[in-house]
Amino acid sequence: MTYRQQQRIKRICWVISLSIVAIPFVFPFLWMVSSGFKSANEIFGQPSLLPDVWRWRNFVEVFEYQPFARQYFNSIYIALVVTGLTLIVSSLAGYALARIRFAGSVLLVVFLLSALMVPEEVTIIPNFFLIRWLGLTDTHVPLILLPVFGPQGVVATFLMRQYFMALPKDLEDAGELDGLSRIGIWWRIALPLSRPALAAVAIITFLHSWNLFLEPLVFLSSLEKFTLPLALGNFTDPYGMPLWHLQLAATSLAVVPVIIVYVIAQRQIVESFAMTGVKG
Amino acid sequence: MAGLTLNNVTKKFGAVSVIKGVDLEVNDGDFVVFVGPSGCGKSTLLRVISGLEDVSGGEIRIGDRLVNDVQAARRGVAMVFQSYALYPHLTVEQNMGFGLKVRKVKPADIKTRVREAAATLKLEDFLERYPRELSGGQRQRVAIGRAIVSDPAIFLFDEPLSNLDAELRVHMRAEIAALHQRLGNTMIYVTHDQIEAMTLADRIVILRDGQIEQVGSPRELYSHPKNVFVAQFIGSPKMNVVEAASLSAVSEIGGDLAGVVSVGMRPEHLTVTQPTDGLFRGRVSLSEYTGAGSLLHVEVPGSGTFLVLQNGPEAAETGAEIGLSIEPENVHRFDANGLRIPSSNSLKGET
Ligand SMILES: Nc1ncnc2c1ncn2[C@@H]1O[C@H](COP(=O)(O)OP(=O)(O)OP(=O)(O)O)[C@@H](O)[C@H]1O
Ligand SMILES: [Mg+2]
Numbered sequence: 001m002t003y004r005q006q007q008r009i010k011r012i013c014w015v016i017s018l019s020i021v022a023i024p025f026v027f028p029f030l031w032m033v034s035s036g037f038k039s040a041n042e043i044f045g046q047p048s049l050l051p052d053v054w055r056w057r058n059f060v061e062v063f064e065y066q067p068f069a070r071q072y073f074n075s076i077y078i079a080l081v082v083t084g085l086t087l088i089v090s091s092l093a094g095y096a097l098a099r100i101r102f103a104g105s106v107l108l109v110v111f112l113l114s115a116l117m118v119p120e121e122v123t124i125i126p127n128f129f130l131i132r133w134l135g136l137t138d139t140h141v142p143l144i145l146l147p148v149f150g151p152q153g154v155v156a157t158f159l160m161r162q163y164f165m166a167l168p169k170d171l172e173d174a175g176e177l178d179g180l181s182r183i184g185i186w187w188r189i190a191l192p193l194s195r196p197a198l199a200a201v202a203i204i205t206f207l208h209s210w211n212l213f214l215e216p217l218v219f220l221s222s223l224e225k226f227t228l229p230l231a232l233g234n235f236t237d238p239y240g241m242p243l244w245h246l247q248l249a250a251t252s253l254a255v256v257p258v259i260i261v262y263v264i265a266q267r268q269i270v271e272s273f274a275m276t277g278v279k280g
Numbered sequence: 281m282a283g284l285t286l287n288n289v290t291k292k293f294g295a296v297s298v299i300k301g302v303d304l305e306v307n308d309g310d311f312v313v314f315v316g317p318s319g320c321g322k323s324t325l326l327r328v329i330s331g332l333e334d335v336s337g338g339e340i341r342i343g344d345r346l347v348n349d350v351q352a353a354r355r356g357v358a359m360v361f362q363s364y365a366l367y368p369h370l371t372v373e374q375n376m377g378f379g380l381k382v383r384k385v386k387p388a389d390i391k392t393r394v395r396e397a398a399a400t401l402k403l404e405d406f407l408e409r410y411p412r413e414l415s416g417g418q419r420q421r422v423a424i425g426r427a428i429v430s431d432p433a434i435f436l437f438d439e440p441l442s443n444l445d446a447e448l449r450v451h452m453r454a455e456i457a458a459l460h461q462r463l464g465n466t467m468i469y470v471t472h473d474q475i476e477a478m479t480l481a482d483r484i485v486i487l488r489d490g491q492i493e494q495v496g497s498p499r500e501l502y503s504h505p506k507n508v509f510v511a512q513f514i515g516s517p518k519m520n521v522v523e524a525a526s527l528s529a530v531s532e533i534g535g536d537l538a539g540v541v542s543v544g545m546r547p548e549h550l551t552v553t554q555p556t557d558g559l560f561r562g563r564v565s566l567s568e569y570t571g572a573g574s575l576l577h578v579e580v581p582g583s584g585t586f587l588v589l590q591n592g593p594e595a596a597e598t599g600a601e602i603g604l605s606i607e608p609e610n611v612h613r614f615d616a617n618g619l620r621i622p623s624s625n626s627l628k629g630e631t
Contacts, residue, residue, distance in 0.1 A: 168363060168365065170361045170362075170363045170365035171365050171367060171368075173327075173332050173359070173361070173365065174359070174361065174365040174366075174367070174426075175367075176332060176352050176353065177330065177331075177332070177352050177353055177357070177358065177359055177379070178353065178378050178379035178382050178430070179353035179379055179382040179383050180353075180382055184382065189367060192369040193368065193369060
């Protein structure tokens with residue numbers, strides 16, 4: 001066997017074994033999408049990968065059953081606002097913690113990180129009382145503020161801080177000599193060089209907001225304020241039993257933005273690694 | 281353009297004193313080189329001058345202007361970093377024009393000035409490229425170009441050539457010298473390369489441990505070092521310094537020996553003779569052939585190892601007994617504190 005052949009066989013083995021490993025991950029997804037096109041009866045009938053009859057009506061009923069379009073929009077705009085705010089706040093705070101020397105800056109980082117150890121379930125009740133006292137229950141404000149300034153924001157800040165600390169200090173000195181202010185250095189030097197970190201933060205923040213369940217459950221009560229995770233559990237018959245065909249059709253729809261975000265952010269990460277090439 | 285005056289400048293990092301009272305007068309248009317051992321505070325002093333570090337005490341004047349509290353960008357200085365510090369996300373043209381853009385100069389003017397600087401540095405063909413697409417030498421030229429474009433009163437260089445290979449370093453050294461000739465700006469240059477310091481400088485400032493040991497022209501420092509430290513620091517290979525008492529030949533060299541504790545002889549001033557002819561003798565323990573000549577390590581009984589530069593193709597062999605001699609005016613005498621004693625024998629060339 002030549003070296004090339006060996007490499008080929010190795011490759012084929014890899015592809016086969018990875019495909020096998022992928023089945024448990026891919027199969028439920030396929031099942032979900034295909035069941036979204038089935039009738040409730042067919043879902044529980046003879047198992048099949050593709051529906052016998054494609055019921056496109058499911059996707060119309062999803063929108064008729066409850067204000068699903070509105071709920072979908074809620075989720076999108078909340079996730080976008082949270083992501084945007086988190087990027088701004090975490091990169092500003094991360095930059096300050098990485099580069100500005102002030103009394104207790106390290107202590108502050110330790111303090112923030114230690115707050116991560118408190119589970120959300122513990123803080124949700126005091127948070128609820130706080131939000132109610134502010135009169136913000138059944139609004140989207142807590143769904144935006146809590147992730148930005150809560151544990152998610154801390155994780156994002158920490159990520160950004162670590163990334164900023166690794167950027168060459170000389171670049172910022174050069175920026176200072178070129179006449180940039182602190183904010184200018186952050187905006188025109190540190191941020192453009194941090195695209196991989198920003199993209200990573202954007203992904204995890206968007207996903208976290210998109211999947212947020214406990215907070216909407218606790219804070220929201222009116223149907224048209226619901227976000228997707230709440231709405232998805234709401235496709236039930238009058239006896240509270242799930243309407244599987246609608247639920248699965250709606251869930252399939254809910255996955256679309258996640259895929260889009262992944263594709264965009266991943267390209268950002270790859271591109272910016274090639275782009276910045278931060279070296280001497 | 282302007283000169284620079286440092287008046288008892290000090291710099292502390294927390295409790296650690298790094299610059300311990302530096303007085304220096306740099307004339308307008310001078311090329312001044314800071315040299316000194318690693319960690320002596322060269323970079324720190326440069327950064328204090330640039331304004332990137334706050335000064336802890338004393339006065340810094342650029343021209344007549346007291347700049348202690350003036351921010352870096354307003355001091356009229358430009359800095360070239362060892363790491364080049366080019367913005368990776370900007371093209372060469374954007375890199376060079378960045379400072380002007382920040383200062384809101386008109387785009388048309390920026391373009392003209394960048395083109396001018398690029399022409400000076402032969403960078404016209406690279407303006408559209410990103411720094412990662414350039415060689416080390418080209419990046420260094422861009423970094424210098426960026427400094428030129430901002431039209432500073434004073435250029436500051438922090439070991440700008442130390443990331444380049446030997447050949448390119450020689451070439452860039454010549455370019456920097458030519459640049460200084462053409463622009464005539466004051467330039468302050470940090471290096472620990474002897475040759476760079478000697479060839480480029482109008483005046484060399486020797487720093488040790490946050491203080492100035494001596495300031496002078498390369499010639500002065502070479503022939504009239506103030507003390508043992510400077511004598512050994514300037515010149516390569518470094519000067520042989522031995523206890524006067526250990527070398528009986530010292531008395532033969534003549535001159536006033538009162539108070540002389542040690543004597544120094546440069547490797548290039550020692551000449552190899554027959555064992556019987558020299559002022560003193562020793563055994564060659566190592567002979568390093570360098571092409572133009574050889575560097576001999578000579579064991580002199582009682583005094584230790586002497587470095588000797590022997591010119592020409594002939595070289596004493598390892599293990600050979602040789603004699604060494606030196607012209608009396610080339611012998612440096614130092615007192616108990618390491619200070620050089622000017623002597624009647626070595627007045628030649630004194631200014
Ligand atoms: N930001 C800082 N905080 C604390 N100490 C510092 C800081 N910058 C420099 N020092 C200390 O100051 C001293 C002088 O450093 P500096 O970088 O000026 O040396 P240098 O002469 O440029 O050395 P080299 O030739 O190695 O570049 C060193 O002992 C260094 O540890
Ligand atoms: Mg240095």
